Amino acid sequence: GPGGGAPLENANPLVYRRSGERPVTAREEDDELPDSIDDREIFDLIRSINDPEHPLTLEELNVVEQVRVKVNDAESTVAVEFTPTIPHCSMATLIGLSIKVKLIRSLPERFKLDVHITPGTHASEHAVNKQLADKERVAAALENSHLLEVVNQCLSARS
Amino acid sequence: RAGVGGAACRRGRGVSPAGGQQGCSPPGSGWSCRAVLGEGHQRTVRRVAWSPCGSYLASASFDATTCIWKKQEDGFECVTTLEGHENEVKSVAWAPSGTLLATCSRDKSVWVWEVDEEEEYECVSVLNSHTQDVKHVVWHPNQELLASASYDDTVKLYHEEEDDWVCCATLEGHESTVWSVAFDRSGERLASCSDDKTVRIWRQYKPGNEEGVACSGTDPTWKCVCNLSGYHTRTIYDVAWCHLTGALATACGDDAIRVFEESASSDPQQPTFGLAAHNSPGRAVTLHCSASVLRTSVEAEPSRKKRPRVSFSRHMSLMARAVFPVSFLE
Numbered sequence: 001g002p003g004g005g006a007p008l009e010n011a012n013p014l015v016y017r018r019s020g021e022r023p024v025t026a027r028e029e030d031d032e033l034p035d036s037i038d039d040r041e042i043f044d045l046i047r048s049i050n051d052p053e054h055p056l057t058l059e060e061l062n063v064v065e066q067v068r069v070k071v072n073d074a075e076s077t078v079a080v081e082f083t084p085t086i087p088h089c090s091m092a093t094l095i096g097l098s099i100k101v102k103l104i105r106s107l108p109e110r111f112k113l114d115v116h117i118t119p120g121t122h123a124s125e126h127a128v129n130k131q132l133a134d135k136e137r138v139a140a141a142l143e144n145s146h147l148l149e150v151v152n153q154c155l156s157a158r159s
Numbered sequence: 160r161a162g163v164g165g166a167a168c169r170r171g172r173g174v175s176p177a178g179g180q181q182g183c184s185p186p187g188s189g190w191s192c193r194a195v196l197g198e199g200h201q202r203t204v205r206r207v208a209w210s211p212c213g214s215y216l217a218s219a220s221f222d223a224t225t226c227i228w229k230k231q232e233d234g235f236e237c238v239t240t241l242e243g244h245e246n247e248v249k250s251v252a253w254a255p256s257g258t259l260l261a262t263c264s265r266d267k268s269v270w271v272w273e274v275d276e277e278e279e280y281e282c283v284s285v286l287n288s289h290t291q292d293v294k295h296v297v298w299h300p301n302q303e304l305l306a307s308a309s310y311d312d313t314v315k316l317y318h319e320e321e322d323d324w325v326c327c328a329t330l331e332g333h334e335s336t337v338w339s340v341a342f343d344r345s346g347e348r349l350a351s352c353s354d355d356k357t358v359r360i361w362r363q364y365k366p367g368n369e370e371g372v373a374c375s376g377t378d379p380t381w382k383c384v385c386n387l388s389g390y391h392t393r394t395i396y397d398v399a400w401c402h403l404t405g406a407l408a409t410a411c412g413d414d415a416i417r418v419f420e421e422s423a424s425s426d427p428q429q430p431t432f433g434l435a436a437h438n439s440p441g442r443a444v445t446l447h448c449s450a451s452v453l454r455t456s457v458e459a460e461p462s463r464k465k466r467p468r469v470s471f472s473r474h475m476s477l478m479a480r481a482v483f484p485v486s487f488l489e
Contacts, residue, residue, distance in 0.1 A: 112393065112412065134336065140221050140247050143202055
């Protein structure tokens with residue numbers, strides 16, 4: 001990963017087991033009925049995002065959990081809470097940004113996205129949340145080719 | 160008015176005076192794209208502003224520069240590029256006199272520039288009062304007083320005192336980023352809008368005022384006299400105060416434009432505003448000052464079936480749905 005030779009902040013993270021494949025329902029099989037977007041679908045989009053430092057996904061590190069995803073398709077809102085592995089994790093903004101970018105690229109434009117830190121799990125959660133909520137800051141940051149490259153690496157499928 | 164039109168910014172690099180999207184002006188609307196100024200900036204153009212005389216256009220960009228364009232017979236020419244900000248310029252505004260310009264940036268500063276008859280621009284002040292990004296600057300309608308809105312949750316006011324620009328007031332009260340400010344016609348009041356989903360109205364009280372509001376020295380005090388909360392469900396990005404009718408319009412991240420009118424029985428010290436019109440996607444609103452508000456465009460959605468899932472690998476299109484800038488045509 002981009003960490004290079006520097007020591008990892010959290011060298012021995014807890015690793016969680018991935019949840020299994022989602023069972024397909026009869027309603028979903030029917031092509032005539034529109035599917036509404038639900039918590040599981042959003043979770044499926046973000047679970048495989050790579051952590052910037054460890055060769056693990058956000059799901060495996062329990063940074064994202066399905067229970068912390070709240071979707072309201074009718075109101076076009078998605079809220080995702082993510083839990084940094086340690087309270088002083090310096091990658092928190094980058095992880096939140098990666099989640100946000102993944103959702104922006106994957107969901108219809110009508111969706112309003114709210115990505116924030118699970119309350120009480122990070123020393124700078126207010127500051128990080130405020131940055132992630134500021135669309136102008138996010139847009140400007142992603143015009144930085146180096147940062148965009150790092151985000152894209154988090155979002156790329158691991159071989 | 161001949162020679163005065165709207166100006167639109169695009170994500171990417173172009174500035175298009177007087178028109179909507181390239182090639183997409185609604186038929187019969189009377190608008191056509193006259194020029195695309197694509198060579199001035201290297202990054203997103205964030206804001207444009209016409210000079211009071213109408214001959215110049217200023218464009219503020221994420222590339223940290225502000226270009227000044229002069230109207231020629233056959234188009235626009237970039238007459239100068241104002242440099243100095245360390246990172247994205249968020250806003251630019253001309254003072255009514257036409258000889259002063261203000262810019263602001265994520266670098267937390269507000270710059271005041273002076274232009275002379277030879278079209279020479281000079282920075283006359285760098286104001287470092289804010290502690291975070293400055294989102295917007297706007298001039299008072301008839302005094303050389305400047306207002307700025309910031310990520311630090313405050314509004315600040317500046318004027319010249321003995322040849323130096325200073326911050327003469329800080330308006331505190333918003334609980335999150337202030338995205339924009341607007342003065343009313345008289346300049347006695349200021350409206351601010353915020354990520355905290357409220358619009359606040361502030362009133363100026365000069366030293367020796369009848370209401371007994373304390374002032375320090377010769378500077379007026381600004382007090383919050385109205386807090387419009389509960390109307391907006393997401394960040395409010397812009398506010399505009401109509402100088403003809405006194406109506407307030409807001410642009411909100413919940414895809415709606417709201418127009419507020421002051422009630423007839425409004426007390427100047429505690430004004431009350433009520434919602435006059437509410438535009439949701441699909442309904443057009445006509446405002447009293449002969450400005451038509453365009454509906455936000457509704458994009459057709461791709462198939463909502465899950466398999467195969469259409470995945471978007473397009474540019475981030477953050478501004479597409481939310482209503483971002485709003486202004487009244489004078």
